[in-house]
Amino acid sequence: MLKGPTIQALSGLLLFACTVPGYGAQKFPDFPVRQPGNYSISAQQDEVSVGLDPVESVQDQLTYFHTALSPKGFLPVFVVVHNGSKLDSLLLDKSGISYGLDKEIGSGPKENTAGQKAAIVSSAFIPFIGGFISLGMAEDASGVKQNLILQELQSETLSPGDTAHGFLYIPIPKKGPLPKIQIQVPIAWTRSDKTSVVHLDF
Amino acid sequence: MTKVRPFLLTVLTGCLVLLTASVPTVRAQAAPAAAGRLPFDAVLVLSPEFCATTFKQGSMWTTGGETFNVGKMACAELEPALKPAYADLTVAAAPPASVNAHFVLIPSFASAHATTSAFAFSNREMDVFLEWTVKDPAGKTVWLQTVQGSSKHHMGNMFTHSHDVKLIVKDSVKDVAAQSAARMEAAPELRALSSQHASAAK
Numbered sequence: 001m002l003k004g005p006t007i008q009a010l011s012g013l014l015l016f017a018c019t020v021p022g023y024g025a026q027k028f029p030d031f032p033v034r035q036p037g038n039y040s041i042s043a044q045q046d047e048v049s050v051g052l053d054p055v056e057s058v059q060d061q062l063t064y065f066h067t068a069l070s071p072k073g074f075l076p077v078f079v080v081v082h083n084g085s086k087l088d089s090l091l092l093d094k095s096g097i098s099y100g101l102d103k104e105i106g107s108g109p110k111e112n113t114a115g116q117k118a119a120i121v122s123s124a125f126i127p128f129i130g131g132f133i134s135l136g137m138a139e140d141a142s143g144v145k146q147n148l149i150l151q152e153l154q155s156e157t158l159s160p161g162d163t164a165h166g167f168l169y170i171p172i173p174k175k176g177p178l179p180k181i182q183i184q185v186p187i188a189w190t191r192s193d194k195t196s197v198v199h200l201d202f
Numbered sequence: 203m204t205k206v207r208p209f210l211l212t213v214l215t216g217c218l219v220l221l222t223a224s225v226p227t228v229r230a231q232a233a234p235a236a237a238g239r240l241p242f243d244a245v246l247v248l249s250p251e252f253c254a255t256t257f258k259q260g261s262m263w264t265t266g267g268e269t270f271n272v273g274k275m276a277c278a279e280l281e282p283a284l285k286p287a288y289a290d291l292t293v294a295a296a297p298p299a300s301v302n303a304h305f306v307l308i309p310s311f312a313s314a315h316a317t318t319s320a321f322a323f324s325n326r327e328m329d330v331f332l333e334w335t336v337k338d339p340a341g342k343t344v345w346l347q348t349v350q351g352s353s354k355h356h357m358g359n360m361f362t363h364s365h366d367v368k369l370i371v372k373d374s375v376k377d378v379a380a381q382s383a384a385r386m387e388a389a390p391e392l393r394a395l396s397s398q399h400a401s402a403a404k
Contacts, residue, residue: 091343149315156346
């Protein structure tokens with residue numbers, strides 16, 4: 001014969017069993033996709049156009065990723081690449097995309113010296129987020145980590161008229177103001193030996 | 203007791219409904235419609251480094267570390283999956299020095315991730331991302347594509363966990379191999395090259 005406390009304990013266990021697996025099934029809203037020219041940061045080179053939308057607000061990061069990435073040292077940047085050619089396909093190689101940070105802006109007030117150019121003091125290839133997941137994001141739920149990987153921009157071939165999109169996770173300082181960031185997207189065309197490099201700053 | 207049984211039954215039924223609803227859906231890429239085999243010979247490069255690729259996640263100190271031997275499984279699964287997609291497919295451990303009118307297929311793992319779940323019989327998901335580089339007989343990269351493979355399996359308990367890890371790796375890699383063959387067969391860039399290749403051979 002079951003008694004009151006036993007029943008309560010059993011009910012509690014069953015309810016726990018119901019709720020815990022629910023964490024693995026969390027839903028992430030889709031980030032809105034537009035044509036590259038409709039983003040405030042965009043550039044065109046030859047017949048390829050690239051648009052960027054950096055997700056700087058921690059509130060927006062919590063909405064789309066269920067985790068705050070900036071305090072962990074990553075800025076998620078949504079990238080849209082469009083092949084405007086009618087004949088030629090292009091190769092988007094994610095491993096060739098590089099970024100640079102302007103240290104002057106990140107380290108304090110900038111002096112406006114005449115003729116001074118923004119100095120991009122470091123340049124590197126953008127790492128795959130998977131390599132950092134086990135380090136900086138260990139406390140996040142596995143569904144959150146999975147979503148970061150699924151949303152990442154991947155290498156691909158874009159046929160004429162095709163569009164690719166996804167996130168780049170750019171390493172940034174964990175504290176202080178956001179430095180000026182420059183991104184270079186190299187594109188190789190399949191019919192010719194031509195290469196286009198799209199430069200974007202924000 | 204007569205009042206207790208319906209209560210427990212209600213909680214249990216509610217749990218089953220919630221668990222069924224919360225089983226995560228696998229977001230695998232939709233396989234494009236196959237357009238028949240590609241009429242050229244290809245060399246599949248399965249290097250020792252590729253076959254030794256592993257992904258590790260978790261920590262031995264907290265959740266328990268896991269190792270996913272994706273490379274070993276891929277080296278067993280890729281050849282049979284890709285063979286029907288080409289007129290002839292041979293396997294090599296390194297890119298051939300002389301391509302002899304062969305196309306060269308080079309795979310590499312971009313990333314992989316498996317979710318975790320709290321209970322042995324809860325389902326977990328695994329996603330693997332395989333990046334393909336296809337070079338023409340002149341050595342020029344003509345196609346670049348990241349293909350996603352996914353699967354679901356039980357988390358497993360302390361006795362079955364390693365077996366369940368093997369199963370989820372096997373099914374994810376089998377899926378990415380099948381998706382790769384379908385993507386190659388449907389790629390307009392490879393179709394166009396195969397017609398050029400055929401007319402050049404005449």
